[in-house]
Amino acid sequence: xxxxxxxxxxxxxxxxxxxxxxxxxxxxxxxxxxxxxxxxxxxxxxxxxxxxxxxxxxxxxxxxxxxxxxxxxxxxxxxxxxxxxxxxxxxxxxxxxxxxxxxxxxxxxxxxxxxxxxxxxxxxxxxxx
Numbered sequence: 001x002x003x004x005x006x007x008x009x010x011x012x013x014x015x016x017x018x019x020x021x022x023x024x025x026x027x028x029x030x031x032x033x034x035x036x037x038x039x040x041x042x043x044x045x046x047x048x049x050x051x052x053x054x055x056x057x058x059x060x061x062x063x064x065x066x067x068x069x070x071x072x073x074x075x076x077x078x079x080x081x082x083x084x085x086x087x088x089x090x091x092x093x094x095x096x097x098x099x100x101x102x103x104x105x106x107x108x109x110x111x112x113x114x115x116x117x118x119x120x121x122x123x124x125x126x127x128x129x
Contacts, residue, residue: 010117027127028098033070053104
């Protein structure tokens with residue numbers, strides 16, 4: 001079942017802030033969306049990093065973005081030798097599922113507009129069906 005977790009992001013006077021999901025997510029993160037004209041004058045300078053709380057694994061990291069935006073994060077694909085592969089039109093090893101999580105999701109924003117708040121929506125496939 002696909003669920004949506006709302007994470008409220010608040011920034012201080014310097015445009016930075018940290019937010020965390022209200023509960024641990026269990027499953028695969030499929031999409032992260034920031035609607036509208038969020039973060040009060042951030043322009044195209046806002047940086048967002050979404051990580052798992054316990055292991056610090058990166059789910060999504062984007063720089064110099066402006067709302068609205070939506071990304072579908074995917075895991076990096078590796079070869080059997082451990083090297084990262086390249087995505088191409090004829091590639092057969094493209095990951096089609098989301099980034100696994102069984103943890104709280106943490107969002108850190110930098111240069112995000114001063115003293116403002118907005119909601120970010122995280123869509124994930126719940127493993128606890």
